[in-house]
Amino acid sequence: MSVAIDDELWSAVGDPTRRRMLDLLLTGGGGTATTLSQQLPVTRQAVAKHLGVLDRAGLVHVTPSGRERLYEVDEAQLARAVAQLSAVGATWDARLLRIRRIAEAIQRSQEG
Amino acid sequence: MSVAIDDELWSAVGDPTRRRMLDLLLTGGGGTATTLSQQLPVTRQAVAKHLGVLDRAGLVHVTPSGRERLYEVDEAQLARAVAQLSAVGATWDARLLRIRRIAEAIQRSQEG
DNA sequence: TCATCGCGCAACCATTGGTTGCACATAACC
C-alpha cells in the first residue's frame, strides 16, 4: 500500500515560507499580503504568489474590503493537511517498527 | 513560538517522488538507482539526483559493490523527519483547537 | 484635488525536477 495523499495540499504546506505564513495567519487572525510581508523576509509580491497557491489549495480564503484583501485560514482544510502529515508519519513509523522487529528477530535467532 | 524545523530534512521529504523512493527502499530493503527507476515513472538519472538529495540530507547511505551502488534508508534520520512532521502537525492542531475554543467562547457570550 | 497606500501585472533571474545523449567501468559470455 502506498502513501496516497493529495499532492497539491502537501506541496502547498511543503514550502517553508508558506508554513510561516500559515503560522502568522493563525496567530494573527488573518492578514493581508502587505502585513504578512512585513513579518517575513520576502517581498509583498512573493507573499501574494504564495497566497495564490494557498488559495488554490483551499487552505485560505479571501475577503476583499476596500483596497485591502484580507486572507484567513480555512480551518477544515488545514486540519485535512495535518491529517495527511500524520498519516505519512504513521506509515513510516510502522515500517520502521516492522523492520526493527525483523532485525531483532534475526539477531535473536543468530544468538540463540 | 514558530515551527522551527530542519528545512533541508523537510524539503528532502517534501518531494512526492522522494517519498515514494523512501517507501520503496523501506519495503524492498534497499535498492539502486536502476531498480528504483524501474518501479517509478521517472528516468534513472532523475532517481540518481533524488538519491543525491536524500544522501545529503542523511536519509539514506550508499554501499558501492562492484558496478552497483546500493542505497539503504538511515532509520534514525527518517525517524527524525517523522518527528518533525508530527511536530508541525501538533502545532497546527493546537492552534486550531485554541482558535476553536475562542470562537466557541465568543458564541456563548453572545448567546448568553 | 492630490498625495498616499494596497494591490495586480509583467519581465526577469536562480534553483530544481525532469529529460536525452554520451562516455566509462565493471560484469558476463563466447
Added chain:
DNA sequence: GGTTATGTGCAACCAATGGTTGCGCGATGA
C-alpha cells in the same frame, strides 16, 4: 582474451517555481 551487455556518472537542455524589481491603477484620506 575479446566482445557484448549493464550500471553509473556527467553535461546540456527544458519547464515550473520561488524570488526579485518596476510600473500602473483604484481606493483612502488630508
